[in-house]
Amino acid sequence: MRESRQGSVRRQLLVLLLTAVSMAWIVAATVSFRDARHEVAEVLDAHLAQTASLISVQRDGDEDDDEVDTEHAPVLHRYGRRVMFQVWKNGTTLGLHSQHAPDAPLSAVREGFSDEMIGGARWRIFSTWDHRNGVLVQVGEQSYERDELATAVARNFVVPLAIALPILGVMIWAAVGRATQPLTHVNQEVASRAADNLAPLDLADAPSEIGALVTNLNQLFGRVHGLIEQERRFTADAAHELRTPLAAIRAQAQVARSAANDAERVHALDGVMAGCDRAAHAVEQMLTLARLAPDAVSFQPAAVQIRDVLTTAIADLAPAVLAKHMEIEFTGQQLAVVVGDAGLLGILFRNVIDNAIRYSPPGTKVDVELDVAGAEAQVRVRDAGPGISVEERSNVGRRFYRAPGTKAAGSGLGLSIVQRITELHRGTIRLETSPTGIGLQVVVVLPRVREV
Amino acid sequence: MRVLIVEDDPLLGDALVTGLKQRGFEPDWVQDGREAQIVMRVEPFAAIILDLGLPGLTGLELLRTERARANKVPVLILTARDAVQDRIQGLDSGADDYVVKPMDLDELAARLRALVRRSKGEPAPLLHAGGVALDPAARTVTRDGQAIDLQPREFTLLQELMLNAGRVLSREQLEERMYRWGEEIESNAVEVHIHHLRRKLGTDIVRTIRGVGYVLPRGKHA
Numbered sequence: 001m002r003e004s005r006q007g008s009v010r011r012q013l014l015v016l017l018l019t020a021v022s023m024a025w026i027v028a029a030t031v032s033f034r035d036a037r038h039e040v041a042e043v044l045d046a047h048l049a050q051t052a053s054l055i056s057v058q059r060d061g062d063e064d065d066d067e068v069d070t071e072h073a074p075v076l077h078r079y080g081r082r083v084m085f086q087v088w089k090n091g092t093t094l095g096l097h098s099q100h101a102p103d104a105p106l107s108a109v110r111e112g113f114s115d116e117m118i119g120g121a122r123w124r125i126f127s128t129w130d131h132r133n134g135v136l137v138q139v140g141e142q143s144y145e146r147d148e149l150a151t152a153v154a155r156n157f158v159v160p161l162a163i164a165l166p167i168l169g170v171m172i173w174a175a176v177g178r179a180t181q182p183l184t185h186v187n188q189e190v191a192s193r194a195a196d197n198l199a200p201l202d203l204a205d206a207p208s209e210i211g212a213l214v215t216n217l218n219q220l221f222g223r224v225h226g227l228i229e230q231e232r233r234f235t236a237d238a239a240h241e242l243r244t245p246l247a248a249i250r251a252q253a254q255v256a257r258s259a260a261n262d263a264e265r266v267h268a269l270d271g272v273m274a275g276c277d278r279a280a281h282a283v284e285q286m287l288t289l290a291r292l293a294p295d296a297v298s299f300q301p302a303a304v305q306i307r308d309v310l311t312t313a314i315a316d317l318a319p320a321v322l323a324k325h326m327e328i329e330f331t332g333q334q335l336a337v338v339v340g341d342a343g344l345l346g347i348l349f350r351n352v353i354d355n356a357i358r359y360s361p362p363g364t365k366v367d368v369e370l371d372v373a374g375a376e377a378q379v380r381v382r383d384a385g386p387g388i389s390v391e392e393r394s395n396v397g398r399r400f401y402r403a404p405g406t407k408a409a410g411s412g413l414g415l416s417i418v419q420r421i422t423e424l425h426r427g428t429i430r431l432e433t434s435p436t437g438i439g440l441q442v443v444v445v446l447p448r449v450r451e452v
Numbered sequence: 453m454r455v456l457i458v459e460d461d462p463l464l465g466d467a468l469v470t471g472l473k474q475r476g477f478e479p480d481w482v483q484d485g486r487e488a489q490i491v492m493r494v495e496p497f498a499a500i501i502l503d504l505g506l507p508g509l510t511g512l513e514l515l516r517t518e519r520a521r522a523n524k525v526p527v528l529i530l531t532a533r534d535a536v537q538d539r540i541q542g543l544d545s546g547a548d549d550y551v552v553k554p555m556d557l558d559e560l561a562a563r564l565r566a567l568v569r570r571s572k573g574e575p576a577p578l579l580h581a582g583g584v585a586l587d588p589a590a591r592t593v594t595r596d597g598q599a600i601d602l603q604p605r606e607f608t609l610l611q612e613l614m615l616n617a618g619r620v621l622s623r624e625q626l627e628e629r630m631y632r633w634g635e636e637i638e639s640n641a642v643e644v645h646i647h648h649l650r651r652k653l654g655t656d657i658v659r660t661i662r663g664v665g666y667v668l669p670r671g672k673h674a
Contacts, residue, residue, distance in 0.1 A: 240532040240533065241532070243532035243534075243552075243553040243554060244461050244464060244532050244553055245461075245463070246553070246554045247464050247532075247553035247554035247555060248461060248463035248464035248467055249554075250554040250555075250556075251464060251467035251468060251471055251554070251555075251557055252463065252466075252467040254467075254471060254556070254557045254558075255467050255470045255471045255474065255557070258471075258474045258475075259470075259474070260474065264470065267470070268467065268470060271463055271466060271467055274463055275463050278463070
């Protein structure tokens with residue numbers, strides 16, 4: 001299984017969670033360490049002060065023991081070497097002092113706490129005046145003690161973390177693995193699928209996040225399936241649709257071969273040519289529709305003057321109009337700019353007008369009218385043909401559908417094409433009975449660009 | 453032999469009419485299902501070529517309705533739908549044959565002849581009466597092995613009489629079977645053709661039942 005540059009979710013979560021836990025723990029440990037050191041310092045300072053006052057009190061009882069003044073106090077505890085004191089008579093003469101105490105005063109400060117370097121070590125010194133006896137008492141303790149105590153407190157935080165982190169890691173790994181199992185499952189199912197298998201994925205017992213993904217995937221599958229189905233049906237319809245003109249061409253050719261006279265042969269050969277024209281027209285329309293497929297359309301939007309498109313379409317179709325001894329008139333030739341593809345719009349209106357001509361009886365008239373109303377450009381194409389009944393109007397947009405009784409040649413694709421192009425231009429199309437009461441009126445409404 | 457073509461495509465319908473005429477049939481053509489229903493109830497067609505995608509009434513609807521009314525006319529479905537399911541549905545709806553477009557006109561004609569033959573309970577492709585043999589496919593008639601030259605109408609008349617051997621057919625019935633709609637019929641056309649047949653094939657080939665019609669005696673099949 002290929003993994004992205006981002007790595008797996010599992011690994012990411014593991015790293016992120018462990019980092020977050022460690023950070024939180026480190027912050028907690030740091031804070032605790034500082035708190036502990038502070039507390040220890042206070043306790044020990046108090047202890048120093050108490051020791052100093054004890055020494056003073058001691059002096060009260062031994063007021064005359066000046067002879068022992070210079071004697072060293074005994075070392076009673078293993079920590080004793082890290083503790084020392086001096087008693088200075090009148091603040092100048094060293095009296096009683098601990099064994100390791102130097103001869104110089106422990107600190108220059110005469111009252112309160114101070115930190116000093118003595119013999120290469122850091123000492124915490126408390127000095128106090130016993131005014132009653134006129135002595136300065138200085139008590140010192142090596143600072144090293146303090147740090148050691150605070151470190152011991154902090155270690156109590158760090159050690160459990162060191163033990164817990166690997167366990168936590170294993171648990172996170174397992175938990176994330178379990179939580180992402182549906183994802184792995186979905187992944188495997190999608191990966192192992194045949195290309196044409198677009199059945200929905202089973203999303204039973206998937207958590208909501210993955211459920212949403214599966215739902216969206218299923219919807220996508222549904223849309224793709226719909227598109228493929230549509231294409232398949234189109235191909236089938238197209239094949240069927242070409243069978244009838246082919247059957248006609250073949251039959252006409254066979255008739256021509258066994259024709260009894262020239263008139264019959266010419267008639268049949270005309271039929272062959274008409275059949276070919278019809279098949280060609282059907283193929284042309286199918287290709288147009290294929291080019292308009294949602295994934296294939298190359299839409300080139302530009303400002304298009306609808307009047308020009310209509311003029312060109314009418315000019316293109318004029319020969320067909322003349323051949324049927326018909327008339328065509330273009331009215332309301334105002335400017336109306338539409339954002340769209342001139343080529344596609346040309347196909348749209350050629351189809352609408354061509355339809356009107358095809359279904360009109362000879363000698364009648366087709367009216368093309370361009371109207372601007374507000375933000376819309378309306379194109380109305382009216383014929384005097386048989387029209388389309390209200391019930392049939394919803395059917396005619398179907399591909400290959402041809403209204404019952406249709407005598408004129410056609411592929412049944414024209415309106416599908418027209419609808420698709422109108423859709424692409426965010427327009428609408430509707431079929432109505434012509435205002436004259438006879439024939440069909442096709443109304444194409446397109447959003448227009450207002451004059452700047 | 454009169455056949456009805458029910459086909460909405462103008463170009464194909466036109467080709468079928470001419471092509472079947474060339475092949476010895478008397479075809480009539482309608483483009484709408486309802487029209488076909490009316491026509492096939494009143495005219496004695498030997499067979500019907502039926503398209504399925506019809507306006508008005510679809511081919512299958514028409515077929516089912518007519519079969520439900522015990523209409524026995526042989527029906528050949530001619531359609532663009534080639535799926536096996538469509539063929540099954542067509543035949544099970546009462547069709548006697550199913551042909552997919554595009555088709556060959558000669559084959560279509562042969563299938564029509566076979567349908568008509570079977571509908572008349574006539575297994576042999578050649579029709580026989582006395583010493584006369586009629587080949588509907590080749591459109592030839594022989595008498596005791598000798599080729600006899602008949603006019604198309606005379607051939608059609610003889611074919612109808614042979615297909616209905618032993619049955620008396622009135623002049624009107626014979627006219628209905630010989631002429632398409634709108635064809636100009638001389639009032640004594642049938643009598644004239646009968647007269648010609650007797651001259652070419654022998655007087656006893658067709659008996660006249662006075663006041664009723666004509667009959668080709670059965671039982672002398674070769």
